Amino acid sequence: MKKLSLMIAACTSMAALSAIPAVAEEELLYGTMQIPFASFYAEEGPAYEVDAVSSATANKWFSDSLATGGYSVKHEEDDGGDILGVVYPVAIAPADLEALGDDNYAFTPLEEEPASYKKVLVEDGKVSFSAVHGPVSALEAEAELTTRTVWGDYQINIDAINNADGTSDIGPILGAMLTTSDGSVYAMRQLENIWRDELSWSSGIRTVEPHGNVMSSENFADLMGKTITAITYITDSGYHVLETELYVPVKFEGGVEVEAAEAASGQAAVTFTGVPEDFAPEYAVNNGLDFEMAEGMLTWENALAGAYTLTVSDSEGKYADLDANFVLSTDELPAAYNADQNCLEAAEGFSAEQLAAYLSNITSVKVNDTEYAASGRGAVAIIDSDGLVDLEAASVSGRGADAVTTPLFAESGEYELTVNSAGYETPLVFTLVVE
Secondary structure (H helix, E strand, C coil), X not given: CHHHHHHHHHCHHHHHHHHCCCCCHHHCEEEEEEEEHHHHCCCCCCCCCCCCEEECCCCHHHCCCCCCCEEEEECCCCCCEEXXXXXXXEEECHHHXXXXXXXXXXXXXXXXXXXXXXXXXXXXXXXXXXXXECCEEECCCCEEEECCCCCCCEEEEECCCCCECCECCCCCCCEEEEEECCCCEEEECECCCEECCEEEECCCCCCECCCCCECCCHHHHHHCCCEEEEEEEEECXXXXXXXXXXXXXXXXXXXXXXXXXXXXXXXXXXXXXXXCCCCCEEEEEXXXXXXXXXXXXXXXXXXXXXXXXXXXXXXXXXXXXXXXEEEEEECCCCEEEECCCCEEEECCCCCHHHHHHHHHCEEEEEECCEEEECCCCCCCCCECCCCEECCCCEEEECCHHHCEEEECCCCCEEEEEEEEECCEEEEEEEEEEEC
């Protein structure tokens, strides 16, 4: 019982239950209501009013699998819509329901008492919703916070939830909250904050996500520098609480840049902007680059061409890491096409290491007049990590049942392939014969 009591204390919203006068259970009607986010979270602990979610992206805002339990309205000016709140079970006195009249939040009766619900009170024409009445369960999962996300400034990846297709291992996730060590509570909303097994938010640095939607950030700004001690999910079976210890490193406007340079030059200028005075830098570069950093210059010897990332960390742990992507280039071409083996091999005079660097940096392959990205959304793997050309390669358009697969080399004949690799200024062009 001691552990359960601690979990309830961590979920600050539970303290608000006494704010709603008790109603005799036999007098209550059970149903579901369309509850606006502001009312849904009002007694759950946030110190601010929770906004609706606006999305200009077609389809996602009313998707049952992506906006689980939400109710929405279409925009007049575009294909997007606003997710206004959550459809959740409620308990309400018959007299209060009658007092609401047609403005009854789309009340839909339930045949029996639900596993969890919010109590509804109508007083002097004002409607209030209690915190959730229902079980509080401990959640066993691993949570990892990252600052490297395009969906805002921070993202928490949580395993063992399996949140997809509108449900999860703990039921449909209808709400979520972050509780910090100082007792603050931050409300998460469908689509913008709750996505599959991820929770993400903007604290005001990155405020626009890849689809062009502007993210709400004002209420998350003071979450920077705090420690998240609990993640609470709200489902149709009550609260599910994951105890955590996740520090939210501080972000700031500014960063670091590394100029593009030739691999043979041995140096590149590094520029910092807006870095706080108490940021204590530590440096690292990926892909095994042997480097030194001094007086605003990155120096190296015997570097291979390709794409690199300089990571600058705060040794004190207060601030988020800074990343700078840069490219070291060469006009040399270390790869050649072997028609007999149908693969790319090291060109004459080049080593297997140089070939491997070239293959790992391939960005796209053009087949006749059509170019295919080698990574990212919609990528087509035409050349594998060993250099083999995949004659079964195919592009996929559409999703799910509407997906259409189109083989690239379906017909016999000659195909001209143009391979582009980051840092290698000369593309590799060869003819592939398919029989």
